[in-house]
Amino acid sequence: MSATTETGPARPLAGRRILVVEDEALVAMMIADTLTDQGCEVIGPVATTREALKLLDDTPLDGATLDINLTHEEVLPVAEALDARRIRFVLVTGYAQDNLLRRYRRWPMVQKPFTESSLVRGLMHALTG
Template sequence: MTDQTLAGRRVLIVEDDYYQAQDCKQMLERVGAKVVAACATIPDLSRLLEDGPIDVVLIDINLGHGLSFDFARELKARAIPFVFLTGYDTAMLPEDLAESPYLSKPADGPHIVAALAGLPRNGES
């Protein structure tokens, strides 16, 4: 995976499994993404945005100490595109997030890259 599909895109990873997060980070950087953070818990989005826009987010649903749905809603309200990456079934998604892009674990690198690359940058439609 050496193409630059995500070249220059600023990506946030929210994943509580350290190895999954690091694998995703390394893989995304190989395709040209700038990983602004890899967080095991819900980050302070306003603080992260102080350093620049976030183009796309890869987000696990279960972060060990709770679900990430409220964070996904915050991303949606700010028009920041995201993809859920989780072991849960889509049936557990709340109605307001049911149409969100979704990848089942384990997802391989090409599928993650394709899902993120297929999203518009923050602010684009």
């Protein structure tokens, strides 16, 4: 039997503040919509490491979703800043785990193309360790 609330099935991500870093507008919208449907407060989406690091400095976060390759840059500085602050995140990427650069392999990932359920499962896994 699954947990329910007065409004339907329990949403384990409800109330969490999640940063979305994604440079493809349609994908960013899909991630934001999925997280909003789960009851999250979406921070962003943003498409650059500079924007993400500014939000990280200015905004309390519970977690994040990060696209590895942003336009002309990698998301590594954001991943490292989140990791240093012990804020958990999931990498959302089109790369297979075996093809990821070694420096990214220690963090959980969700493979593109993703489904809503795989994104939620991946983020929950990242947040709960």
